[in-house]
Amino acid sequence: xxxxxxxxxxxxxxxxxxxxxxxxxxxxxxxxxxxxxxxxxxxxxxxxxxxxxxxxxxxxxxxxxxxxxxxxxxxxxxxxxxxxxxxxxxxxxxxxxxxxxxxxxxxxxxxxxxxxxxxxxxxxxxxxxxxxxxxxxxxxxxxxxxxxxxxxxxxxxxxxxxxxxxxxxxxxxxxxxxxxxxxxxxxxxxxxxxxxxxxxxxxxxxxxxxxxxxxxxxxxxxxxxxxxxxxxxxxxxxxxxxxxxxxxxxxxxxxxxxxxxxxxxxxxxxxxxxxxxxxxxxxxxxxxxxxxxxxxxxxxxxxxxxxxxxxxxxxxxxxxxxxxxxxxxxxxxxxxxxxxxxxxxxxxxxxxxxxxxxxxxxxxxxxxxxxxxxxxxxxxxxxxxxxxxxxxxxxxxxxxxxxxxxxxxxxxxxxxxxxxxxxxxxxxxxxxxxxxxxxxxxxxxxxxxxxxxxxxxxxxxxxxxxxxxxxxxxxxxxxxxxxxxxxxxxxxxxxxxxxxxxxxxxxxxxxxxxxxxxxxxxxxxx
Amino acid sequence: xxxxxxxxxxxxxxxxxxxxxxxxxxxxxxxxxxxxxxxxxxxxxxxxxxxxxxxxxxxxxxxxxxxxxxxxxxxxxxxxxxxxxxxx
Numbered sequence: 247x248x249x250x251x252x253x254x255x256x257x258x259x260x261x262x263x264x265x266x267x268x269x270x271x272x273x274x275x276x277x278x279x280x281x282x283x284x285x286x287x288x289x290x291x292x293x294x295x296x297x298x299x300x301x302x303x304x305x306x307x308x309x310x311x312x313x314x315x316x317x318x319x320x321x322x323x324x325x326x327x328x329x330x331x332x333x334x335x336x337x338x339x340x341x342x343x344x345x346x347x348x349x350x351x352x353x354x355x356x357x358x359x360x361x362x363x364x365x366x367x368x369x370x371x372x373x374x375x376x377x378x379x380x381x382x383x384x385x386x387x388x389x390x391x392x393x394x395x396x397x398x399x400x401x402x403x404x405x406x407x408x409x410x411x412x413x414x415x416x417x418x419x420x421x422x423x424x425x426x427x428x429x430x431x432x433x434x435x436x437x438x439x440x441x442x443x444x445x446x447x448x449x450x451x452x453x454x455x456x457x458x459x460x461x462x463x464x465x466x467x468x469x470x471x472x473x474x475x476x477x478x479x480x481x482x483x484x485x486x487x488x489x490x491x492x493x494x495x496x497x498x499x500x501x502x503x504x505x506x507x508x509x510x511x512x513x514x515x516x517x518x519x520x521x522x523x524x525x526x527x528x529x530x531x532x533x534x535x536x537x538x539x540x541x542x543x544x545x546x547x548x549x550x551x552x553x554x555x556x557x558x559x560x561x562x563x564x565x566x567x568x569x570x571x572x573x574x575x576x577x578x579x580x581x582x583x584x585x586x587x588x589x590x591x592x593x594x595x596x597x598x599x600x601x602x603x604x605x606x607x608x609x610x611x612x613x614x615x616x617x618x619x620x621x622x623x624x625x626x627x628x629x630x631x632x633x634x635x636x637x638x639x640x641x642x643x644x645x646x647x648x649x650x651x652x653x654x655x656x657x658x659x660x661x662x663x664x665x666x667x668x669x670x671x672x673x674x675x676x677x678x679x680x681x682x683x684x685x686x687x688x689x690x691x692x693x694x695x696x697x698x699x700x701x702x703x704x705x706x707x708x709x710x711x712x713x714x715x716x717x718x719x720x721x722x723x724x725x726x727x728x729x730x731x732x733x734x735x736x737x738x739x740x741x742x743x744x745x746x747x748x749x750x751x752x753x754x755x756x757x758x759x760x761x762x763x764x765x766x767x768x769x770x771x772x
Numbered sequence: 773x774x775x776x777x778x779x780x781x782x783x784x785x786x787x788x789x790x791x792x793x794x795x796x797x798x799x800x801x802x803x804x805x806x807x808x809x810x811x812x813x814x815x816x817x818x819x820x821x822x823x824x825x826x827x828x829x830x831x832x833x834x835x836x837x838x839x840x841x842x843x844x845x846x847x848x849x850x851x852x853x854x855x856x857x858x859x860x
Contacts (some may be wrong), residue, residue: 317830321804324834328796329840428803459824466787467823474822474830485812489805493797519853526845530838541831 250396253590255309256674257419261601264432268425275305279426279634280350280613281511290431291512292360292521292766295333296529297438297602298504301381302388303671305441305599308533310565312540314549316473318467320541322491323533326508329496337509337518339689344510352506352681353618359688361753364622369703370681371618374503376707377678378607378614380671383648385604387668389414390652392597394572411652414597418605419645421466423638427511430605437602440595442532447592448537451576452542462538465545471546479556482727490730498679503610536569545567570596571625575624593704611644612637626648652761669715682707683740694743695752710735788854796844803837 272278286294312319340355349355352374357367393410394403423428456462467474477484499505512518547559547568556566562571573592578585616637621628627635655661670677680703687694694702713722713731725734800806811833813820822828 317828317834320834321808324800324804324838326843327838327845328800330845331796331848459828463827463831466831467826467828469828471813471815471820471822474828475815475820476808476830485806485808487806488808489800492800492804519849521848523845527842530842534835534838572786 249586249592250593253587254593257598258413258593260436261417261421261433265421265424268429268432268615271428272425274631276617276630276634276637277348277352277353278428279414280507280609280655281638282427283432283443284345284511285429285513285515286431286508286511286517288520288524289435290458291508291517292524293438294523294602294606294644295430295505295508296525297434297441297598298508298606299499299529300441300532300599301603302385302392302600305445305536305568306388306569308504308545309536309540309569310567313543313562313568314556314565315478315480315482316469316475316544317541318476318478319486320534320537321476321488321535322482323530324488325492325496326475326530326533327526328492329500330522330529332500333525334495334519336497336520336685337512337522338515339511340506341512341515341518342564343622347509348505351613352501352503352685353614354608355700356684356688360694360699363700364698365700366684367622368617369700369707370684371614371749372707373501373678373703374422374610374614376670377502378504378611379644380667380674382604382611382644383609384666384671385600385607385652386411386602386645386648386738387652387655389597389604390656392600394616395479395567396593397590407656408653411649411656411764415645415649418601418608419641419662422605422609422641427507427609430609431508433605434602436462436556437595437598437691440591440598441602442528444573444592444595445536447577447588448573449539451580452539452546453579455572456545457541462542466541469541474653478712484728486728487730490733494679494682494730494733494736496711497674497682501594501681501685502675502678503614504606507613508533508606523653527594539572540568543572547571575585608641608645611642615640616619638686649653670692671730673710673714676710676730676735677707679732680710680735682736683743687743693747693752695747695750697750698743698745698747701746702739703744706735709738780841792844792848792852796841799837799840800848803834803841807837808833 251387273283277283282290302389302695308319308322310324332608344353347355347358349358351371353367353370356370357363360366390407390411393414397410398406421433425432453462470479472479476488488555509518510520543562547562549556549558549562549677550555562568570593573589577592578590580589616633620636625632635761651663651667655663655665683702684694684699687699710731711717712719713726713734726733779819811829811840813829824832
C-alpha cells in the first residue's frame with residue numbers, strides 16, 4: 247500500500263511538472279494551445295492516439311468482458327489493424343487540409359467544405375459532444391472507483407472514492423490548463439507506455455502462473471463450450487455484429503474530436519504514416535494480451551451461479567476486477583520483491599488510462615465549444631487570445647460539473663443523471679460514427695450538399711438514440727444484438743444524405759437546366 | 773519522369789492498394805465475421821470440437837487472422853503508403 251501510494255504521488259507530481267513545462271513552451275494562440283503548433287513528432291503522435299483510445303473501460307472492461315463471455319470477445323481486437331490504416335488514410339488528408347487552411351476542430355473542416363453551413367457545423371459539434379461528455383464523466387468516475395479498489399480499507403471506501411475522483415480531476419485539469427495539447431501529449435507518452443507495459447507484464451504473469459503457454463492453453467481449452475464459441479456465454483457477439491464492429495468501430499472512434507485534433511497536430515504526413523504502423527502493431531497485440539488475461543482469469547476464478555445468475559467469482563467481486571486481481575496475485579509471484587514496485591507502476595498505469603482519456607476529451611471539448619459555438623454564435627468578434635482563455639474556462643467548468651455529478655451519483659444510487667450518462671457511453675462511439683459519411687464525402691467523394699450532410703447526421707444520431715435505454719423497444723434489442731448500432735445509424739445516415747442531396751444539391755451540382763425554348767436561341771447563321 | 777510512366781506507376785500503386793484493401797476486407801469477413809461459421813463449435817453436438825492442436829479453435833482462428841491483418845498493414849506501410857508519400 248505504501249509503495250503504491252508513493253508511486254502514485256510521484257506520478258501525479260511528474261504530471262504537474264509536465265503541465266508546467268508545457269506552459270513554459272506555450273504561446274497564447276489557439277493553434278499552440280489546441281494543436282501544439284502542429285509540431286507533434288512520432289512518439290507523441292503515436293502514443294497520444296493510442297492512449298486516448300485506451301480508456302479505463304478498455305483496461306478493465308475488455309478483460310472483464312473476455313472473463314464474462316469467453317473467447318468470443320477476443321475477436322473485438324481484430325478491428326484495430328484496420329483502425330491503424332484509418333489513422334494514416336484519413337489522418338494524412340485531415341492533417342494536410344488542416345495545415346493549409348488553419349483548421350482546429352472537425353467542424354472547421356467539414357462545415358468549410360459545405361460553404362460554412364451553420365447547420366453542418368452544429369451537427370458535427372453535436373456528434374463530438376455526444377461522444378466526449380459521457381467519456382469525461384465516466385473517466386472521473388473510473389478514477390474514484392480505481393482509488394477505492396486499490397486503496398480503500400474497511401469503512402473508508404466512499405471517502406477514498408471522493409478523494410480519488412477529486413485528485414484525478416484536479417491534476418488532469420491542472421496540466422491540461424497549463425500546457426494544452428503539448429502537456430496532454432507528453433503525459434500521454436508516459437501514460438501510454440505505462441498502460442501497454444502493464445498489460446504485457448500482467449499477461450506474462452498470468453500465463454506463467456498457469457504453467458506457461460502449454461499450461462495456459464490446456465486450462466483455457468477446458469473451459470465450458472459456451473466460453474469457447476461464438477456468440478459467447480451471454481449470447482452477445484454473433485458474427486455479423488463482430489464483423490460490423492470490426493469494419494466501422496475503429497474508424498468511428500477516430501473521427502471523434504479528441505483524435506481528429508491529433509491528426510491536425512501531427513508534424514508531417516510521415517509522422518502519421520509511422521504512427522499508423524506503431525498503432526497497428528502495438529495496440530492489437532496489447533488488446534489481445536489483455537483479453538488473454540481475462541480468459542485466463544476465467545480458468546483460474548470460474549464464475550459462480552448466484553441467485554440463478556452467473557456472477558464473477560467471490561474472490562474477484564466483479565468482472566471488471568479480474569485484471570486487478572490477477573495483477574495482485576501473480577506479478578509479485580513472478581518478479582519477487584521487485585514485483586511490488588512493478589505492481590505499483592502498473593496500478594498507476596491503470597489510473598493513467600482514466601487520465602489519458604479524460605485529458606484528451608476535456609481538451610477536445612474546449613476546442614469544440616470555443617470554436618464551434620462561442621466563436622460562431624456567441625462572440626464572433628472575440629480575439630484569439632480571448633478564445634484561448636474561454637477554452638480554459640470550459641475545461642474548468644466541465645470538469646467541476648462532471649465531478650459534482652460523479653460524487654452525487656456515488657452518494658445516491660438513485661441519482662439518475664450519472665446512470666443516464668453511463669447509458670450514453672455505451673453508444674458514444676455509435677454517435678461519433680455518424681460523422682463518417684460526411685467525412686468520406688468531404689475528403690474523397692465531394693458530391694454531397696450541406697443539407698444532405700447535416701440531415702444525414704441528424705438522422706443517424708436520431709437512429710442511434712433509438713437504441714439507448716431511453717427508447718426501449720423490442721425490435722431495437724433484436725437489431726442491436728446482431729449488428730453494431732453505429733453501423734445501423736450510418737446506413738440511415740447515408741440513405742438520408744443521398745436522398746436530401748438529390749432534392750437539394752450543392753450549388754453548381756444540381757440537375758442540368760432544361761434547354762432554352764427555341765425562340766430564345768441564337769438564330770442560325772446564314 | 774514522362775507523363776505516361778507516372779500514370780502507369782500511379783495505376784500500379786492503385787492496383788496494389790486495391791488488392792490490399794480487398795485482402796483486409798476478406799480478413800475481417802473471415803476473422804471476426806461470417807468465416808467464424810466455418811470453425812465455430814456446434815453446441816448441439818454432445819462433444820463439441822472446441823480445441824485443436826491443444827488450444828481453443830477460436831483462439832487460434834483469432835490469432836491467425838490477426839497475423840494476416842498485421843501482414844497486410846506492414847505491406848501497405850512498406851509499399852502503398854511510401855509510394856503515395858513520394859507522390860506528394
